[in-house]
Amino acid sequence: MATKTVLEGVRDALYNEMVRDERVFIMGEDVGPRGNVFRITDGFLDKFGRQRVLDTPLAEASIVGVAIGAAMAGMRPVAEIQFADFIYPAFNQVVGEAAKIRYRSAGGNTCPLVIRTPYGGGVRGALSHSVSVEALFYHAPGLKIVVPSTPADAQGLLTSAIRDEDPVMVLEHKKTYRLVKGEVPDGDFTVPIGKAAVAREGKDLCVITYGLMRHLAVEAAEALAKDGIDAEVLDLRSIRPMDKEAILASATKTRRVLVLHEDQKFGGVGAEIAAIIAEDALFELDAPVKRLCGPDVPAMGYAKEYEEAFMPNVERITAAMRELAAA
Amino acid sequence: MKSEPRIRAALPDGLTAEKLREMYAKMVLTRLCDDRAFALNRQGKIPFAATCQGHEAVQAGAAFALRAGTDWLVPYYRDTCMALCFGVTAREQLMCLFARKNDIFSSGRQFPNHYSVPDRHILSISSIIAAHVTHGVGMALAFKMRNEPAVVLISFGEGATSEGEWHEAMNFAAIHRVPCVFLCENNEYAISVPQRLQMAIQNVADRAAAYGMPGVICDGTDPVVTYSAVREAIERARRGDGPSLIEGKCYRAMSHTSDDNQLTYRTPEEIEAVKARDPIPKFEAWLQDRGFADEAFFAQTRKDAAKEVDEATDYAEAQAPPTEADLHTHVYKSGPLS
Numbered sequence: 001m002a003t004k005t006v007l008e009g010v011r012d013a014l015y016n017e018m019v020r021d022e023r024v025f026i027m028g029e030d031v032g033p034r035g036n037v038f039r040i041t042d043g044f045l046d047k048f049g050r051q052r053v054l055d056t057p058l059a060e061a062s063i064v065g066v067a068i069g070a071a072m073a074g075m076r077p078v079a080e081i082q083f084a085d086f087i088y089p090a091f092n093q094v095v096g097e098a099a100k101i102r103y104r105s106a107g108g109n110t111c112p113l114v115i116r117t118p119y120g121g122g123v124r125g126a127l128s129h130s131v132s133v134e135a136l137f138y139h140a141p142g143l144k145i146v147v148p149s150t151p152a153d154a155q156g157l158l159t160s161a162i163r164d165e166d167p168v169m170v171l172e173h174k175k176t177y178r179l180v181k182g183e184v185p186d187g188d189f190t191v192p193i194g195k196a197a198v199a200r201e202g203k204d205l206c207v208i209t210y211g212l213m214r215h216l217a218v219e220a221a222e223a224l225a226k227d228g229i230d231a232e233v234l235d236l237r238s239i240r241p242m243d244k245e246a247i248l249a250s251a252t253k254t255r256r257v258l259v260l261h262e263d264q265k266f267g268g269v270g271a272e273i274a275a276i277i278a279e280d281a282l283f284e285l286d287a288p289v290k291r292l293c294g295p296d297v298p299a300m301g302y303a304k305e306y307e308e309a310f311m312p313n314v315e316r317i318t319a320a321m322r323e324l325a326a327a
Numbered sequence: 328m329k330s331e332p333r334i335r336a337a338l339p340d341g342l343t344a345e346k347l348r349e350m351y352a353k354m355v356l357t358r359l360c361d362d363r364a365f366a367l368n369r370q371g372k373i374p375f376a377a378t379c380q381g382h383e384a385v386q387a388g389a390a391f392a393l394r395a396g397t398d399w400l401v402p403y404y405r406d407t408c409m410a411l412c413f414g415v416t417a418r419e420q421l422m423c424l425f426a427r428k429n430d431i432f433s434s435g436r437q438f439p440n441h442y443s444v445p446d447r448h449i450l451s452i453s454s455i456i457a458a459h460v461t462h463g464v465g466m467a468l469a470f471k472m473r474n475e476p477a478v479v480l481i482s483f484g485e486g487a488t489s490e491g492e493w494h495e496a497m498n499f500a501a502i503h504r505v506p507c508v509f510l511c512e513n514n515e516y517a518i519s520v521p522q523r524l525q526m527a528i529q530n531v532a533d534r535a536a537a538y539g540m541p542g543v544i545c546d547g548t549d550p551v552v553t554y555s556a557v558r559e560a561i562e563r564a565r566r567g568d569g570p571s572l573i574e575g576k577c578y579r580a581m582s583h584t585s586d587d588n589q590l591t592y593r594t595p596e597e598i599e600a601v602k603a604r605d606p607i608p609k610f611e612a613w614l615q616d617r618g619f620a621d622e623a624f625f626a627q628t629r630k631d632a633a634k635e636v637d638e639a640t641d642y643a644e645a646q647a648p649p650t651e652a653d654l655h656t657h658v659y660k661s662g663p664l665s
Contacts, residue, residue, distance in 0.1 A: 025472070051472050057502065062461045062495035069401075069465020072450060075472065077465075089491075096455055097462070105443035105451035106434035107657045141658055165660040241664055 004184045007177040009154035010116075011040050014078065016188070017162045018048055021076060024162055025052040028063055028080030037082060038118065038177055060086050064093035064115060068167075071113040072101065076162060084119035084171065085128040091136075098167040099142030113167040116158070118174035120212055120262060122311050125174075126302035132211075132263035132294070137169055138240045138272075144168040144193055145239040149214040151182045153237055156191030164193065171239075173212040180215060194238045196246035202232035205256035205324050208247060208273055210236040213260050213312060220317040229325045239269055244276055251277045255286040256324050262311060265293035287327035292320045332618025339555040342391070344619045350391055350412070350550055351614060351625075354383040354607055356632040357408035360420050363636050364439065368585040372644070373424050376585040377440055379407045381548075384606035385512050385575035386482075387412055388553025392561055393480055399448045401463035401481045403456075404440045405512065409482065414447040417635045421643035428649040434656075435649045457483060457490035460509070464496045467505035467570075478564045479507040480557070485531050485574075486517025494534075497572070501538040504569035508560040511572065512547060514579040519592035535572035547575025548606040551613070578604055 004012070017024045025048075026041060032055035035042030044053045056063050060081055067079035081087045087094070094115065101111040121130035138145055144166060148154040154172065161168035200218050207217040214235040221231040234250045236243060251257050257277060259270035274289045292312050294300075300310045338347075357379065364376035379386065382405055390400070390412035402409050407420065419431055426435035432443050433451075443451030450466065452459040463481030470477045487493050488511060500507055511531045515522050528534070535542025541563075545556040553575050560571035578601045582589040589598060614620040655663040 054503075057495070057498055059495040059498070061492045062464075062499050065458065065461025065492060065496070066465035066468060066499055069450075069462035069467075070469045070472075071465070072462060073466040073469035075469045092455060092458060093461070093492075097453060097458055100453065101451055102659070103657050104433055104437050104441070104453065105657075106430075106432075106436065108432070108443040108445050109451040110660070141664055144659070 001183045001185060003181055004151040005178050006148070006151050006154045006172065006180045007038060007040060009151035009184055010158055010172060013155045013158035013162070014041065015044070017159060018044070018052065023074065023076040024078065025054060025075065026078045026080060027054040027056050027067055029056060029058055029082045031055060031080055036080065038174070060090040061093055064090040064098070067113055068093060068098050068101070068111055071111045072109050076112055078114045078116060078162060081115060081117040083129050084117040084133045085131045087117060087133060094137060094143065094169070095140045099140040102166065103142055110165055111167050112165050114158070114161045114170060115167070116170045116172065118177070119171045120173040120175055121300045121307060122175045122212065124302065124304070124307065125300070127299040130300040132261070134171060134239050135263055135268045138269060142166070143240065145171065146193055146237060147171045147173070147210045147239055148237060149173065149176060149211050149235055150180060152184045153191050153197070155184055156189055157193065157237065160190040160193050163190070168193065171211070175212050176215070191237070194241035194243060196234055196236045196238070196243035198250070199233040199235045200231070202230040203254060204230045205258065205321060206232035206234055206250040206254040207258045207260050207317070207321065208234045208236065208250065209260040210239065211262065213262055216312065216314050216317055217260055219314050220321055223314070223318055224321055229321065231321055242272065247273060247276055248281050251281045252284040255284060256327070257285070257289045258320055258324050259289060259291045260312060260317060261293050263294055264296050265291055266296045268293055287324060290320060290324050292317060333616045336617065339551065339558065341558065342551065342554060346391060347551070347614060347619050348624065350387045351610055351620065352628050352632065353408060353412045354387050354550070354610065355628050356417060356635065357383050357411050358607060359632045359636045360407060360411070360417055363421070363640060364424050365585060367424060367640070373426070375438060376424070377404055377438070378579065378581040378584070379405045380580035381514060381578045381601065381604070381606070382512050383408045384550040384610060385547030385553050385577050388550035389480060389482070389510050389557045389575070391550075392554045392557035393478070396448070397477050398561065399450060399466060399477060399479045401450045401452065401459055401466065401479055402442060403452060403459065403483050403487070404438065404454060405484065406482055407440055410440070410442045410444070410449060413444070413449055415442065415444060415449070417639035418642055421636075421639040422646065425643045425646065426648065427643060427646040428653060429646060434653060457487040457493040460487065460493050460496040461499070463507055464500045464505055467500065467507035468503060471503070471505050476565060477506070478561050480510055480561070481507055482510040482512060484517060485511055485513040485515070485522055486520070486525055488531050488534060489525055497534070497538045497540070500570040501540045504567065506564040506567070507570045508557060508564055509570060509572045510557065511574045512577055513574050514577050516579055516583070518583045518587060530574060532572055532574040540569060541571045542574070543571060544574045544576065547577035548604050548609060550606070550610060577606070580605070
């Protein structure tokens with residue numbers, strides 16, 4: 001086991017897969033000499049060369065579109081969208097093309113593509129460097145979406161994504177890149193796509209979450225433990241496929257559920273989680289499902305005050321958990 | 328051939344009399360498949376048809392310029408003749424028209440003419456205009472990375488060149504000198520919108536200059552002229568000298584699709600006038616003048632094609648449609664979502 005940051009987990013997954021499989025290559029904005037704006041691919045150009053560490057023109061639709069074509073032709077492209085906020089011009093390529101290629105050709109063509117992109121707020125990124133995009137994409141069957149929150153998951157899920165036969169979007173919370181450190185297994189390993197992880201076991205209530213919020217939820221749960229409230233934290237890790245079994249297991253075990261995400265509430269991933277529980281475990285509950293999410297305003301503002309008001313924090317999470325425990 | 332040639336001229340590289348007759352036969356087969364699709368639609372037997380009448384020459388000329396078994400087609404939904412030249416059969420064409428379970432392109436999922444035939448080097452496309460152009464570039468990038476000799480032909484109409492992604496694809500291909508050829512089948516209309524409302528220039532080929540690649544105009548109603556233009560671009564790409572844009576000027580002889588009515592935006596005079604540009608009789612005269620074929624050959628070719636299309640229709644009509652269970656296949660490699 002080695003201690004790494006999330007960023008190092010991402011880097012090691014990319015590096016190891018490029019060494020392991022010649023078909024793997026990276027394409028995106030500033031991935032070459034600059035080594036990506038977060039320095040994730042620092043040194044890759046020297047090691048793998050220009051062809052496999054490809055600086056693209058500043059045009060997101062073609063970053064994804066060209067990567068799709070290469071994937072259909074047998075390569076394993078890792079397309080990078082510099083910030084998730086920039087992915088909108090590529091929306092059709094992701095949802096209209098990549099997600100449908102296997103289906104529309106009845107298996108004749110496939111699209112083993114990875115789209116990596118940093119998302120999320122809390123870094124003073126203002127309107128166009130703070131967004132969470134998962135709810136816009138998780139409505140598209142044919143696409144997989146993973147949201148790692150720990151260094152081990154970042155490395156293991158990205159490795160799985162690169163080896164997957166279908167398109168996978170990897171959403172990396174940019175605030176976790178250097179903030180979150182953790183133990184990562186040595187050698188070659190993967191984390192399965194579609195499997196949630198219990199980040200903290202508990203019996204009184206559960207918080208179902210993903211991404212940066214997993215860490216805040218665990219912190220809140222530890223604080224509540226001192227008051228005798230024993231909370232479980234379930235980290236989804238994959239948004240699609242979503243681990244229904246794990247959701248229902250935590251819901252039925254704890255009988256009280258707080259759904260937590262940074263993305264806006266209305267129509268967000270939490271709505272689906274709540275619906276899964278309502279359909280299959282409603283009568284197992286002792287209290288209605290509660291949601292703590294980003295507010296339904298168009299974006300996170302630049303001023304510190306806007307950002308703090310937008311992002312769920314440990315205090316708000318703790319308060320919501322207390323309320324739920326008492327309900 | 329019995330008739331004496333009136334004109335003697337050298338054929339372009341790679342073309343033989345046999346190939347010219349084969350090209351002609353594919354154009355005729357395409358026309359009959361197209362006519363059959365619209366007839367079946369009028370009979371209420373198939374829900375939809377999209378024509379390629381007027382495009383047969385540009386498509387046959389381009390497809391024959393490629394190296395069979397090596398090069399790839401990334402076509403658009405009007406490229407029936409190209410697909411037939413690349414080995415798609417009349418039976419396979421009719422299977423997609425009838426949306427049968429065993430339609431090899433999509434198992435009855437896609438609109439007609441959305442080919443996906445990996446074993447014959449035709450890539451899957453959607454109906455979204457110009458979305459496939461970057462895919463063709465990506466495929467060519469893959470060939471370049473692997474040092475393979477293949478070239479990709481990417482086709483589209485003039486309307487597609489208004490899409491931002493078309494420009495992104497041209498730019499990317501030129502920067503990275505990927506082995507592809509962009510073929511614009513300029514038929515003067517995007518459904519109802521004429522070229523003058525699509526762009527302020529006369530020639531789509533002029534756009535190539537902005538990306539640093541050659542732009543070539545050819546008569547898209549002449550398969551031999553198109554062949555020469557595309558062949559040169561293909562070989563240039565194969566040498567590693569980068570992409571080209573070819574504009575084949577043709578026209579659309581019918582409404583956009585079976586759901587369109589061209590009389591709402593074209594005059595009867597205009598519709599009548601374009602018939603004079605029909606590439607098939609034009610090619611017949613060309614072949615005859617040079618002694619490559621005669622009336623008897625044309626008649627036999629039409630007869631053979633008609634028989635093939637009749638048989639294909641009967642076959643496809645009798646095949647099973649998809650079932651409800653087929654709805655759930657090919658979502659992911661691992662199967663449907665739970």
